[in-house]
Amino acid sequence: MTPPRQIDTGVDGFRYWPGALTPAAQADLLAEVLAGVEQAPFHQPVTRTGRPFSVQMSNLGPLGWVSDRAGYRYQPTHPVTGAPWPPMPQTLLDLWRDLTGWPEPPDSCLVNLYRGPAKMGLHQDRDEADLNAPVLSVSLGDAALFRIGAADGGPTKAIRLSSGDVCALTGPARLARHGIDRLVPGSSTLVPGGGRINLTLRKAGPASRQS
Numbered sequence: 554m555t556p557p558r559q560i561d562t563g564v565d566g567f568r569y570w571p572g573a574l575t576p577a578a579q580a581d582l583l584a585e586v587l588a589g590v591e592q593a594p595f596h597q598p599v600t601r602t603g604r605p606f607s608v609q610m611s612n613l614g615p616l617g618w619v620s621d622r623a624g625y626r627y628q629p630t631h632p633v634t635g636a637p638w639p640p641m642p643q644t645l646l647d648l649w650r651d652l653t654g655w656p657e658p659p660d661s662c663l664v665n666l667y668r669g670p671a672k673m674g675l676h677q678d679r680d681e682a683d684l685n686a687p688v689l690s691v692s693l694g695d696a697a698l699f700r701i702g703a704a705d706g707g708p709t710k711a712i713r714l715s716s717g718d719v720c721a722l723t724g725p726a727r728l729a730r731h732g733i734d735r736l737v738p739g740s741s742t743l744v745p746g747g748g749r750i751n752l753t754l755r756k757a758g759p760a761s762r763q764s
């Protein structure tokens with residue numbers, strides 16, 4: 554693929570490729586993801602204290618991120634159906650390789666569905682075995698206000714992520730605090746029923762030993 558244009562956001566290690574996916578590529582990718590989600594339906598996880606997330610979640614690939622009263626973790630099966638997660642679309646493996654250059658493929662794709670007032674509080678992604686591997690995120694559907702700030706506190710800034718935008722937490726931004734303040738309702742018609750789907754690609758399991 555032709556490398557998409559990368560924008561400097563002023564956050565060291567936060568990489569942002571606006572419009573990385575064409576409208577046709579977004580539609581194809583969404584169709585693949587929704588076919589997977591038919592096998593692994595969205596569910597609404599709860600936090601350790603029993604508070605439901607406003608985001609609905611599913612996963613594709615060998616490992617899926619789940620949250621329940623036992624805490625956050627990755628596991629190979631859907632917490633409700635008990636079935637293995639559906640395979641990771643090849644398109645996503647290719648995108649990860651082309652944009653991150655990381656030597657190992659992602660083993661987890663979290664599929665987040667935001668509808669209406671759904672949002673995600675500021676957090677760090679730190680449930681992965683190797684916290685050096687990047688996190689790659691693909692936005693589909695309604696635009697969202699994404700908030701990001703340094704790992705150790707201080708000011709945050711908001712960036713509007715639109716359908717087809719791709720961004721990555723790498724290097725000094727790998728443990729950046731980030732979240733979704735809100736959607737921009739009606740800004741896209743891509744997702745059936747409205748809203749936003751975010752795909753978060755991660756290398757969750759341990760790095761395979763290099764010989």
Ligand SMILES: O=C(O)CCC(=O)C(=O)O
Nearest residue numbers: 663665678690733751753
């Ligand atoms: O929806 C997004 O853009 C961010 C999702 C996220 O940070 C996560 O799932 O850890």
Ligand SMILES: [Fe+2]
Nearest residue numbers: 676677678731
């Ligand atoms: Fe995150």
